[in-house]
Amino acid sequence: MSNTDSFIDEVSEEVRRERLFGFIKRYGWIAVLAVVLIVGGAAWNEWRQARDAAQAQAFGDAILASLAKDSPEARRAALLAIPAEGAQRAVIAMMAAEGSDGAGPAVTQLEEIVAGGELPQLYRDLAALKIVMIEQDTLPLERIAALLEPLQAPGAPFRLLALEQLALAEVAAEQKDAALERLRAILEDGDATPDLRRRVSQLIVALGGSLDAG
Incomplete structure (x- = not known):
């Protein structure tokens, strides 16, 4: 009786093994694909973070170089020459408008920020406030x-x-x-x-x- 039980157990184990191997052959590619996606996603995220950090550092370095210019006019021109999009453009416009005594490229950029709808309301409000403070008179x-x-x-x-x-x-x-x-x-x-x-x-x-x- 024990030999029969042992034989049945061996057969059952073999059947389970065959089913497992069949399952792996049939669906194993899904697990491999999941691993590839996870590893690839992590690598892409690391690359994106490194790229964003490099861009932010380059933007900050450009601002510092502009502020090191000798005259307000030179500083303003250098700031406005920095390539910028979105929120960075708003920051540049407000920094360039600092000390401005009226209409000029910086104020024009501020007006474009106020009129545009691509930036959050916070930046548009700041730009409007800056325009009023510059051109109050x-x-x-x-x-x-x-x-x-x-x-x-x-x-x-x-x-x-x-x-x-x-x-x-x-x-x-x-x-x-x-x-x-x-x-x-x-x-x-x-x-x-x-x-x-x-x-x-x-x-x-x-x-x-x-x-x-x-």
């Missing part, structure tokens, strides 16, 4: 209000800064009462930073207004 109040309108939405990151710039534009347009009302609203806003509160308070006093509520 030359843009009409209506144009400033239009540029800053998207920035004033509830929860927008630059909402209070936009309101500050709009109040300055109202002062320039001799709309003192409107400016004071807007400045007091900023002062009472819980999200206002200490620096912003200080600037707003100084402007209210300079306009002859009161810091007291009401």
